Amino acid sequence: MAQEHAAVPMRPPSTAYEPSRVTPYVVMVDRFLSGRMPVAEFETAYMRTFLDDATHWPEPIYLILNENFLDVEAFEPDPTIWDELTIGEVELRSRVAGSLSALHRSVEP
Secondary structure (H helix, E strand, O other): OOOOOHHHHHHOOOOOOHHHHHHHHHHHHHHHOOOOHHHHHHHHHHHHHHHHOOEOOOOOHHHHHHHHHHHHHEEEEOHHHHOOEEEHHHHHHHHHHHHHHHOOOOOHO
């Protein structure tokens, strides 16, 4: 009897790091912090970008990008269902602003 196997999407092969690979994240965060990108759009765009990114990041940069991902994942727009694991938009903006400075410092020569 032949076994059927479900197709498992494969992540693209790892991409070598180069400083310009950070640019989409910097632009996205800047647009969010300047008010040109609504929080819901930022949430979706950041998660999609990070999860689809196959860059082999240096650890300091990966830690910053991953922390942003975790913050976006913890974001909850409805304060009536907040708990100790969720954050609101003000806290998300504050955390992401700090990470933007850290990203700039990490990629500058």
